[in-house]
Amino acid sequence: MVKNGDRKNHEHESFDIPMDVFPPQDNNDLDDDGRPKRTGTFWTASSHIITAVIGSGVLSLAWAIAQLGWIAGPVVMILFSVVTYYTSTLLAYCYRTGDPLSGKRNYTYMDAVESNLGGFKVKVCGVVQYVNLFGVGIGYTVAAAISAMAIKRSNCFHSSHGKDPCHMNSNIYMISFGAAEIILSQIPDFHELWWLSILAAVMSFTYSLIGLGLGIGKVVGNKKIKGSITGVTVGTITQTQKIWKTFQALGNIAFAYSYSMILIEIQDTVKCGPPSEAKTMQKATLISVLVTTFFYMLCGCFGYASFGDSSPGNLLTGFGFYNPYWLIDIANVAIIVHLVGAYQVYCQPLFSFIEINTAKIFPNSDFINKEFEVPIPGCNAFKFNLFRLIWRTIFVVITTVIAMLLPFFNDIVGLIGAIGFWPLTVYFPVEMYIAQKKIPKLSLRWICLELLSFACLMVSLSAAAGSIAGIIDDVKAYKPFQTSY
Template sequence: MELSMDLGRQQTRGGGIEGFDDDGRASRTGTMWTASAHIITAVIGSGVLSLAWAIAQLGWVAGPIVMILFSFVIFYTSSLLADCYRTGDPVTGKRNYTYSDAVHAYLGGAKVKICGLIQYLNLFGVAIGYTIASSISMMAIKRSNCFHEKGHKNPCHISSNPYMIIFGIVEIIFSQIPDFDQISWLSMVAAVMSFTYSSIGLALGIVQVVQNGGFKGSLTGISIGAVSQTQKIWHTLQAFGDIAFAYSYSIILIEIQNTVKAPPPSEAKVMKKATLVSVAVTTFFYMLCGCFGYAAFGDDAPGNLLTGFGFYNPFWLLDIANAAIVIHLVGAYQVFCQPLFAFIERWAAGTWPESKFIGKEIRIRLSRRKSYNLNLFRLVWRSAFVVVTTVISMLLPFFNDVVGLLGALGFWPLTVYFPVEMYIVQKKVPKWSRTWICLQMLSLACLVISIAAAVGSIAGVISDLKVYKPFKSGA
């Protein structure tokens, strides 16, 4: 009996049959590097381009300090969350496939529904934010060439709507990739693109600083007088939201971890290494891009470093950077939306198990060895989702305010509150112990920041709406 069991162990990975994991699903193939690529694709997004503006609101002292504090908080809470992938034993315990599954396993009750609602609304909002950001970058390419031909004084007004539609069409095509496991290549491409445009933004900032003959900016940021006292408050609060958004990826951490190979080592250890690498790399880039952007433009730092036209030349380099942003956002959109797609499809399959429209897949042969399984429900539902996010983006094309609002709404509950509460349950941390008090203080401080950032961003959206006419956007 013992001999047969040993032989059985040799034929398994993580307790499953050869070729399958312990939960009966096909063997996962993700590594620390693919997980890092997913995280970098999700983290180094369009948010990096607003960091120079955010630091301009906070100044040389508070700006970098706030950014470093956010990086520590993100790494710490992400490590807590990574431990929640399995319930019980970190190697053989029951897997939690999604963030909501983890909350259900550790907290249960109404918190599961609240978590799911916040998570999926946030993912929906991220899709809108990325559609807006991609259209702004495509418009920037067009305007860059217009300025090059007609001069910087020419307004070069361009509508964002056609570019949002183009992005939407591309996303409809890529949204038909069935699940997270099959978009690793897209994440790799997107991660390379994120480094490309971040590096270009950094290089242009350094060149501008050299041309200026020194660093611009002040210790406390934009002074009252250049803006009103009320605007200073709103913009400072919005800057917190922008920085929070720039680090936001916890909402898909469990889904990314679910692509990692079965133990050994445990998925949690792999994910913590991936998180450390990703947060360290992104913080390094964020500090350089944000600080050099502020040093280059001071109080005039644009809301989007590469599309705000603080830089005009070399126009071809700006075009490359903005094209890289668009390619990156195509991948980032999918990384964030795949968990939402999967949730709706699981719910539909469970609600109508006999439906051929939902369950039937049509095999389309692509070559002798490759084929694609077309699911009609997936085609219709995902296409409809992309269309809705595109239309809403055309109604609300406010990059900075939307970025700040998304960061504020998702930061505290998904990045801090739920990971902390699950850790307390998992480790059986006694109430009112030193650890419990410290964790609750961290959670409370982040709640205050989230509320403040949301208020600032909402004020910005209201201000934009006063002068905006739907579907008539121009730049």
Template structure:
């Protein structure tokens, strides 16, 4: 009997009265080898998803990060992170299928890949780290979007007052506004239906990155030379301890800027085959990492060259730039639009995880499994409203919004998220799964090299987490919940 596909392609146990041969279904032009509707993703759609996820708010903190590390260590660390991210992403993409890379069993999520290759306690550990990180990213993006919305209003305020008005404002209303928009977009049922939002978001990310780069170049020309030093911010204006903590936090900021491994498998599950999904994903990863690294180097380096040790924590909202104010408005509007899409790209795997498990636990519940068809003018197909999906996703967005209002610390939160997710999700699990899948012999040269890479990245993650926590603790000293003005 053919099983009915429920919300988010989850299989429940209701059956139709018509018998269908799944093998024939898999061989048809409408279905893939696993009986699911034919996937249509390409190198370019996957690249769009990755760029949407990667060139996010993290790019705005890179000038500050380089300012802490200096002209030598800053660019070197960025290149190092790009190489590690690319290499471990290719390892992870090879784990999408268990066994044969063309016809092996598909792993639809990061956790399923862990379950197939490692199993046991590591599955629960991965799930905890991945979904806490996805939840944290949603919080970070809410904070970043509100800061950009405030920057638009503040730049107009500065322009009208001639710079005499400090233009202080509270960010809560902007976080609430962003949350309302995300509640609407979170009703998009599945990840593969986000392709248009990802492409729009990717275009926006290029828009504000190019504007930030152009303003940085303009500032360097205005200053008649590059600012900054080989070793970064000097001891004196800040203490030695602060210099160390900020350098560690900068590592976390750069790690966050490259973070997308937590959704790599989900992106790969949208790709059509042939060729094999792993080959397509490797190409998409190469394209995306090269593009993002180029942008990061340009934006981070020119931002640091423009402001030196005084580089703001957020290049476009820290008000190192004041004019042209309309160009800053365009850049910050592009950031907000991009973050609307990026929030969804990161949240959809978490949505699908909760809904899949709820459907498994309560297979006969109409509240969880039943879709109500709602006709929408202008659309050829009615919208399928699922009550459980609508309510739980709305509560998720409300929760992330409230927490964002409680902890509106851009740099500290960005660094902490980057440090917590980098080692386990970008390095450790991909390395361990690859070793298991390829049956790499213990203590062989390749095994030792992979383990050394993992240990080195663990040390970096611990240092970055410590620096980010120190930064948040320092900001909490002068912070009042829901009342802090910017």
């Protein structure tokens, strides 16, 4: 599993699936909706969330804390964890419409929005979700290229003993990553990606633990804790830059905590109660957020303690660490493998959404609907579709070209976090909970929930503004397709 990556049955998102797609089974093997019994528990749900949340966002946390300082940095991280936990508990109640034990199940985030809010808000939710997934595709292309360059640069530094600046261009690495994704994107659906998802999960923990270990080792080697109470000081950067970078740091932290849009789908794996799935998910969310926050605190704080105000934007590619170079290489290979899988796990829902809707509009088109089987010796025949080949290839090419135009890891991560945090983590869960529980308008609880939503909207807008300002600032010194690092 990967950052925001544990997805289940996306191809039926917001659509009903006929029961004949499931093999005949005894009634004792079926749940109340006629589908095979869910077997998930508190422990499996917790592990899904933890492995989904801990991803590439962890690499920017040291930089984020450096912008905020030793007091505000950890405090903001804790606040994000508290808000994420609270809104996730609200969202858990929206898995079923009506009775928490026997009400109609909502299989996806959009299903929950449609059941509880309906109308125009469903379309808004879809746009936000899929724009966010599109942005993740761009961000992962940038991150993979940066890691590939870091491998080559670390070996270059090692062989030249630091005398060669080792400048290189990122374009070839982005193109290579895009070519790999074009091939992998032809895998028809999410269910056939299970092996890639598991591999990505292992890689995610590998590079995160390496980053943490290197941070601890550097603090011990320095024999002191670097950093300051207020973070990067004005003078080193301008006051305006300080404000924008502080806002951008909020987006980076938000990105690290974003998993709400997969919570409903994780909940759909939990076995029927009592206790209700909502109660099980609340407990799973609590332990998951505690574990994740503890891990993030270690990575972010040890990273900042190692490098102080000069903490790199990406802990493993910013070259705060040079040795052991082979361990840096292993970590960056793990990042690349993780991102190869993460790109597919994130984009498959978008692929499926477009293909399902296109098929509904043109049900008689062979170009869109006809499947060809390509025999593969020793394996099952590969299903080939012309529309899938062309549209998914175009999608990957677009994300690759945009990544080549805007190869700025921190800015892109901050913007993605800002775009997704308020609507998906706060607004929709709050509004669905209000509708589900029929909370009276202008009651004390209604006012408190709306104030929370408004405060988080301001945070998202600030983070988006800071990230956009960072992109504009970086673009001034960047020549597309030419600049070397």
